[in-house]
Amino acid sequence: MSLHRTESPLSLRLLASSALTLTTALFAACGTAPTPSVDGPEGVTASSLTELVVNGTFSSTTTAPWWSGPNTASRVDTGRLRVDVAGGTVNPWDALIGQDGITLVNGQAYTLAFTASATASTAVRATVQLGSAPYTAPLDQHITLDGTPRRFSFPFTSSLSTSGGQVTFQLGGRASAVTVFLDDISLSTGSSTGSGPLGMTSGFYVDPNSNPAAWVRANSGDSRAARIQSAIASRPGARWFGNWSGDIASAVSSFVAAADAADKLPVLVAYNIPGRDCGSHSGGGAGSPEAYRTWITAFASGLGSRPAIVIIEPDAVAQLDCLPSDTERQTRLGLLRYATERLRDLAPNTWAYLDGGNARWIAADTMAQRLESAGVRNVRGFALNVSNFYTTAESASYGSAVNTALNNRYGYTRAFVVDTSRNGNGSNGEWCNPGGRKLGTPSQVGGGAELLLWVKVPGDSDGQCGIAPGTPAGQFSPDLAIRLIDGT
Structure with a gap:
């Protein structure tokens, strides 16, 4: 089933759910077995990381190059990205923010990480996806936020090569308004023991x-x-x-x-x-x-x-x-x-x-x-x-x-x-x-x-x-x- 909406001047992208292609990230060490150790992953070398997201720490007053779609209004608030989300939306993509111009390489390991909270319990969809049809999403994660800031980390392997990728946070699907806070957003190349709980x-x-x-x-x-x-x-x-x-x-x-x-x-x-x-x-x-x-x-x-x-x-x-x-x-x-x-x-x-x-x-x-x-x-x-x-x-x-x-x-x-x-x-x-x-x-x-x-x-x-x-x-x-x- 394809999903449709009116294109905005910001060239917002919408995920086509029929094109989902989720892949699994393995640690950089998984290709070669490390020497067994009773302490676990010590000695596994982390791969060199390259940051792909711009302005993920919101240390200045500008939100650029993050864009806001319909039903969202964004600004920097005490060093975080504050996103005010309107109520009365039906689908997650009815209210979203994102960043374009992300380069992805087929077979390359990446990690999307961010800290997030919300003024009320709310479901959020985080994606790394192709910014045009067929909107293939190598990463598509559904999470729930509340008033406690939490750190999320999602390693994945890209299933496509493009210079037109994007990161999105889809915040719609709520009857009432909510405010979401995002900070320390990172999309880095490489996946290693520095990712997730092992890191x-x-x-x-x-x-x-x-x-x-x-x-x-x-x-x-x-x-x-x-x-x-x-x-x-x-x-x-x-x-x-x-x-x-x-x-x-x-x-x-x-x-x-x-x-x-x-x-x-x-x-x-x-x-x-x-x-x-x-x-x-x-x-x-x-x-x-x-x-x-x-x-x-x-x-x-x-x-x-x-x-x-x-x-x-x-x-x-x-x-x-x-x-x-x-x-x-x-x-x-x-x-x-x-x-x-x-x-x-x-x-x-x-x-x-x-x-x-x-x-x-x-x-x-x-x-x-x-x-x-x-x-x-x-x-x-x-x-x-x-x-x-x-x-x-x-x-x-x-x-x-x-x-x-x-x-x-x-x-x-x-x-x-x-x-x-x-x-x-x-x-x-x-x-x-x-x-x-x-x-x-x-x-x-x-x-x-x-x-x-x-x-x-x-x-x-x-x-x-x-x-x-x-x-x-x-x-x-x-x-x-x-x-x-x-x-x-």
């Missing part, structure tokens, strides 16, 4: 209260303790949050605050979807859709503006087949979309990844359709191999196939991460505490995916099965840990 931290966070770490402290005299400390407890990994976490906003806030104080990047897993794990070993979850919406909103609020990585609901998309009716499947997809929207809107410095199963579970084309329905376009990307054992290479091949399907069907791709916590020996076809598995590459940038992460905590049981028939899901077993260390 705000000095490495991945080692959870001092993980199950392996707690076991080591309580069993310092055990002959296995030193090896578990060295190989597992001292390595960065995820903390899982669910219905056992108590006050979820407080639990999340405390965890990310500790990581922030250490200048490290925490990895969190949101694991509380109703009907979790199809009632199997890790069954449970929120008691109702309403309870889940309240829970995930509090989860996202606990993150705030601090940097974080979040994995959204392992298995929830892949396990749609276990739900008994289409109504329940649609309810779950709606809850996952809600989760992606809450994380997008309330946690601007979080990169969230919606779980996408593993390489041998759901066909890539089907998974792409499910991820689209579950809201993957609202977040950074998708996660693969969580709590499983498939090799990084096989997972990366599957991730590429999912992205091919996303691009063919919907015109965009997404970054993906791979859980490498237990994939050192690959899969033997079993998923529940199989023997002969081994620790994989520690958390790092690149290495076959955007990030390799220890999402599953090595040594935590999958359930009362396999080589740990007496160990409930989520409980730490030193015997499991040692066997992962040794690959036996």
Whole structure:
């Protein structure tokens, strides 16, 4: 569907939604895997950056070369761009501001970043796009602003070459008037560990209260303790949050605050979807859709503006087949979309990844359709191999196939991460505490995916099965840990 409006003397541009082409930015380091490090991305060299936006800091009284379209009036106010937006508009593009003359190069990595707030809660669409038909948009992001100034950063890769690009902020679609404030607007070439939450931290966070770490402290005299400390407890990994976490906003806030104080990047897993794990070993979850919406909103609020990585609901998309009716499947997809929207809107410095199963579970084309329905376009990307054992290479091949399907069907791709916590020996076809598995590459940038992460905590049981028939899901077993260390 093409979108039409009257052309103004400022040669304002309008995005044609049928021409959306969203692409995923990978770090500059992703082409070559850095040496694995327990601290994460140290040693990954940031690429040289070139600023493309003019007058993004509004240090003078002029707003030029930023232009204002219909239903907007702009001026510099205390070192910020103040945009007064009229009410009574229907579409985002009915009230917009922008800057023309942006040069884009096909295949080049860029990052759009800005600080923004508003006098009332309001939806905003930020784009980097072609300034003429067909208005292709390599970057198209929807955010929600409120009275708290927040920093947003969106890496992307251009899908076109042009000297006629533009940056726009589309502010319409409100019944009432609102004032939006923008500052420190930047569009820079290059995408590296200086982008997003990785650029705000000095490495991945080692959870001092993980199950392996707690076991080591309580069993310092055990002959296995030193090896578990060295190989597992001292390595960065995820903390899982669910219905056992108590006050979820407080639990999340405390965890990310500790990581922030250490200048490290925490990895969190949101694991509380109703009907979790199809009632199997890790069954449970929120008691109702309403309870889940309240829970995930509090989860996202606990993150705030601090940097974080979040994995959204392992298995929830892949396990749609276990739900008994289409109504329940649609309810779950709606809850996952809600989760992606809450994380997008309330946690601007979080990169969230919606779980996408593993390489041998759901066909890539089907998974792409499910991820689209579950809201993957609202977040950074998708996660693969969580709590499983498939090799990084096989997972990366599957991730590429999912992205091919996303691009063919919907015109965009997404970054993906791979859980490498237990994939050192690959899969033997079993998923529940199989023997002969081994620790994989520690958390790092690149290495076959955007990030390799220890999402599953090595040594935590999958359930009362396999080589740990007496160990409930989520409980730490030193015997499991040692066997992962040794690959036996």
